[in-house]
Amino acid sequence: MAADEMDGADSSELLRAPLVIEYPFNRTTGPVVGAFVTALRNRTVLGIRDTSGRVVCPPVEYDPRTGAPLEELVEVGDAGEITSWSWVPEVREGQPLQTPHALALIRLDGADTSLLHVVDAPGPDSVATGARVRIRWADEPTGAITDIECFELDGGAS
């Protein structure tokens, strides 16, 4: 038995109103995220070496496996390959591209883990796991993940 619902006999009285909730977060970055986004502002991408020698990109403060503090930031490439992707046919407010695009995990050259971002592509048929992609930098970097405007397919759409 489903619990009886309150009856909606008077539901014609129901009021509805638009509600916008805004969170004006002003976050501190710390030394690792801070270094990463500062480097992005300089059009460079940093990873960090974990205790097993893997390069984690984007970099994390502590080893995801052991919790040990990590310190060795290393520069990785501005191109890499797609390790997984999905298609975004309907763009939502705030997303980096305002046209249909791919959401993708991208392993940059020199990194051992993947970074989440978007790939500008004409359609899902032109995207594939393993495809080479390269960063398209934002015109006016601010020190944020969105300084990467998106990734482009290397050599254009396949």
Place this chain on the structure above:
Amino acid sequence: MRDVAIVSVAQSRHRRAATELNEVEMIQPVIRQALDQIGASIADIGFTCSGSSDYLAGQAFSFVMTLDAVGAWPPIMESHVEMDGAWALYEAWLKIQTGAADTALVYSYSKASPGDLPRVMSRMLDPYYVGPLWPDSVAYAGLQARAMLDAGAITERQMAEVAHRNREAARSNPHAQVVGSASVDELLAAPMLSDPLRVHDCPPISDGGVAVVLAAGDRARAWVDRPAWIRGIDHRIDGHQIGARDLTTAPSVAIAAQHAGVEGTFDVAEVHAPFTHQEQLVLDGLGLDDGVQLNPSGGALAANPMMAAGLIRLGEVATRILDGSVGRGVAHATAGHLLQQNLVCVLEGGD
């Protein structure tokens, strides 16, 4: 360890939008039914724990408001998790283990319909590296499906078969929202929603809730003939950075299952896999024998009220033990994106 059982379960008729109700109006009948059907009142309850999230309905202090439905005056011993209600049940189970309470009311709910759920869900992600990209939860899940498809861990047909089996099973579930399914071939002929996911691979957006009552030992036996005893319960978490995870496995499921004592034969399993490809990942982690009845309720593909769909899995197994139709079952709940956090609970009838 104290013997603790689920002795009562109630849930709403889940639906796309309970527009005419506020959250307390929506959950109140569910809480009342969970208490009334065992003849209990709030005075019989030692601890109350709820699960909800203010982000879903845009309702500040939602859980404080819904406490009105409990009758929380004079003040009661109470807590809340911003997680699926299965984790609220875990906290209540711990509370009873400590001896601080002998009974507990656990409930969870959400009204996701006022907002754009796939967009709201992005707010639980890393705020530096991921949040500013506003990935929607369907495309995000698609990354995991693609990884499994690429690795040969699942096929699109197998995913459609999961959708078909669950939604056909939902025909006998009076609480379900999406009931019945087109044939697997027809499902596969449909266009992609968010390649590689089609509509049938995704859960519905649901408004609804669930409430259960826990009791220890003789208190449980006094309330019902066949308590659904919690024989094991455990939860584990995988890393949050999905680019550093192997998306074709869910190690936290396997470890939680091991610590919850998932071994031997089960009559029924209810797993919380909102997206079709995730069912296989959970089953791989649980390592169940063939022959177990899987998701007789239709699972989260039939109704997926956020914060409640996991606790509902425990409730579905417990309901079948309470009514005598099964002897032993396993329930799984997940929280976060891409099966990040997983809880496994073994439930059993008997003395």
Place this chain on the structure above:
Amino acid sequence: MSIDPSEDRSVSTLPEGLWTQPVPSVPVDLGDDPVQRQVVPASMRYDYSPGLATSRFLRGLAEKRILGERCPETGEVYVPPRGVSPVSGLRTTEQVEVGPKATITSFCVVHIGFGVNAPPTPFVSALFLPDGAAVSLYGTMGEIAHDEVRIGMRVEPVWVDDADLTTSMENIRYWRPIDEPDVPAEQLKGHM
């Protein structure tokens, strides 16, 4: 890095080093203006409905009426109603008009205002117990000096002009004193 085991730590079980921040050895020149903060606004839109009971309350306000709902167990009237009695957990079905006269059960003199609708400081925010209700409504006091407000004072709402009435608490501009004797504090017990 080493941790002095005799040092008092707030959580003693955390692995060594968890409270320390690494000092990265940065191989590239980050310049002398590293990014230390990020402004990451998040805005979400909802199509909000307050439910049936609160809708009835707000529609009452549009007619300058304050509608509570009665607990079927205790008989007490709750306002604004949420559809459920917070004492018994039972549905409320009977609407009861309360007020508009009310009694101050508590107040605060505000010297630093914030929010777009805050009146000029100092002003008095207060809880107003409408006659017939078990719980108080929040609002602000007007037409009285801030240092003359007291618990037990009798008040009434001052409504916006009829042409400006909406289904909103903003219909009550503020509350003002009326010429009635104060209610003794002991009579407000349980409602403060």
